[in-house]
Amino acid sequence: MADHETTVTGQRNKRVIHEGPKNHYLTFALSIILTLLAFVAVSAGFSPTFTIVFIVTLAFVQALFQLVVWMHLKDRGHTHPIWGLVLGFTVALTCIAMAVWWIWW
């Protein structure tokens, strides 16, 4: 435990989070809650547009938590992975924009 706290020279690592299961359990609980919310929103019968925007937002929030906490993106030394994901996401979004707007029947 406490592996991320200080380096040999005593410098504090940036964004120190105490290594331990707490944050991970929290993320799990949050993921369950967000998932539940999404399922509930669909059964609740709001307007389709609102429901879709709502559940997609929930999905993004959950994905972000899982990336940042479970996959350690918050920890130091992850600049390049973050760039890799951001750029990948941008291109993926481009593909989705294409499919939503620029194909026709």
Place this chain on the structure above:
Amino acid sequence: MAHTHTVKRYTGLMDWLTTVDHKKIAILYLVAGGFFFVIGGLEALLIRLQLMKPMNDLVDASTFNQLLTMHGTTMIFFAAMPLVFAFMNAVVPLQIGARDVAFPFLNALGFWLFFFGGIMLNTSWFLHGAPNAGWTAYAPLSTQFSGIGVDFYVLGLQISGIGTLIGGINFMVTVINMRAPGMTFMRLPMFTWASFIASTLILFAFPALTVGLVLLMFDRLFGANFFDISAGGNSILWQHFFWIFGHPEVYILVLPAFGIISEVISTFSSKRLFGYSAMVFATVAIGFLAFMVWAHHMFTVGMGPVANALFSIATMLIAVPTGIKIFNWLFTLWGGQIRFTTASLFAIGFIPSFVIGGMTGVMVASPPADFQFHDSYFVVAHFHYTIVGGVVLGLLAGLHYWWPKIFGRMLNEKLGKLTFWTFFIGFHLTFFVQHFIGLMGMPRRVYTFLPGQELDTLNLISTIGAILMGIGTIFLVVNVIVSSMKGKDAPADPWDGRTLEWAIASPAPEYNFKQLPLVRGYDALFKEKMDGRSELTPAEPLGPIHMPSPTILPLIMSIGLFIAGYGFMYQNNYVAVGGILVTFICMIIRSLKDDHGFHIEVEELQDKGAKA
């Protein structure tokens, strides 16, 4: 620690089949890419010979469609891309002061996957016919109105595409993690920067092609309905995916060529590259914008004026960073002590040629104008000016520049200049007139044309130019053969170079650097020379060097997928599953077997030093 494992070193053919050494893999890419370049060139010659006069019957329409499809596909995927990878492999690890790439095993795998993909595609000529739907394979032509040839296209590209993706990731990690001490990002040579950005483009562009090819394969082989309008599919979806990949693809080709030009111009002007930071940012900008312009290939599809306008503006925007690069090359030449070698001739010839291509690019970037240009020879002229005038001239410059470092021999300068002039003049003859052929209304991808439309002379001139290009290529081959008969007598630094690769022997020793160098500035070797040093400052003491072991697994894995490909296209499940199983078993073996590599001991290093 005692090394109780035996060092497995192969010789001869096995050495080449099992190598994981980036320098040997570079040579493999060079030879294979060169081979496919000749095939693509022969296909081009046949096309031009058929079009040399109206109503010609050298080849029939069906064969012509196969020729034009294979010419495009082979040249882009199996000639240009591997040649780019050849130089990336040969040069990038040396320029950053590393001993190899990040993933030597995957490097070899990437090569063999590309190779077998290319072989598979070309066996179509001898089996049931080559693909004939164009290198762009638009649906529904490629889904419902083509023979089995298109399956060769789909599977050949899918297999080699995996290889390219692997290569892209390899170079990204290499440049980020394996730079020598002192080699910051802003001290990287331009070729390395360009390779890094091109590798990033590969990472994000190839998955879109992968998906497109999967959809196409599922439609053709498994009855899916992605592109079948009668079942609710949409043919335009293919075009989108193809070009979301396809446009970045041409930047994947041209950015390393730009990198080569920067290196060659700087070296042969004996002058530091003008505006290095601007060059870096321009390359990044071009790379980013490359993903935003794909629909400029689809102006006439009917997306509407708003979409067309947006893509038009984005496309024209790319001209800005590209123009910055052109000016910086000119400013590098200006005031420099210019030496005219074959390499620098190709680089200087590149500048006006690529600018013409870029200029016609801005012309076709305007949707109203493009409604006239689209599918005519004007477009053919445009992209050949950028690809041949840009990418190929750049690659040829790099070839003559780095040949001594790769092979330890100099190419003959006289033959080289002969190559340059015949190829350069032939290139302009072939494609300049095609602008006018297009403006006069001749469509592309037509196997013949009627007389009396004033197209005869221009087409004839274009064909003569193509023949001249062929002759230029023959001169190059002769040069290669002549030089290979000499001994390995090239000096370490034949051109008074400025970057790290010229600090080590020609050809580079197996371990690259005896001691990893300490980099003290941009143009790292030049910095040492200016400080009066004849050698690089070492960053580590002399010690045993750990090298990765050779392995036959990449070859076998690629053969497995090669076999599986035939299984899929001939609808034979046993062959398909069997092939995939071979690949998976190799993956499991690789995972289970520990490869500790081997060491080159200090005594060996000192021996080699003494011998040299």
Place this chain on the structure above:
Amino acid sequence: MSHGELTGNQLPAEPEKATLEGRNKILGFWFFLGGEMVLFGSLFATFIGLRNQIADGPAPQELINLTMTAVMTLVLLTSSLTSVMAIQAMHRKDTAKMYLWFIVTFLLGLTFLILEIIEFVEYVHHGHKFTTSAYSSAFYTLVGFHGAHVTFGLGWLLTLLIPFGRKGLTVTTAPKMYVFGLYWHFVDVVWVFVFTIVYLMGKVG
């Protein structure tokens, strides 16, 4: 490796990052995940573009069983948590616990896969086949690709766990486990979007 295989308490704090090879593997894998984002993004794009083209097949509203989807989601999410627990145990050098958590991960992943196969068989009986319509082709390709990733992951986990007893936790095996963890989380993140866009949006219309 010239510095031998450190084990037990000799292992550095983050063993997966202790060697250049390990760091290369992790960075390379992150970039691979970036490419996978584009891959799945393209599949999602295809699905979103074609999701209303049901031809004469059943509509998603009548087809989709949200209870099944909820159970599958819970199973996969938990398996992602257990894989985190495994890596945490690895960082504590508790190899026995790591092994245990990974086995639980495997079983949960297998459960997910079985449920998905049952679901697909059910759909086919309802007339929702791969060749039925553009929607169905896109459905099976997207969800199927995710399922294929789960399957591959399970196979991968087996090849990591089976020889683990002999090799133990070293600076060579640690990056492999860590990279698997990244992969498994990614597969779960993709599922978050699959259940949202395919199943929930399918029900909403």
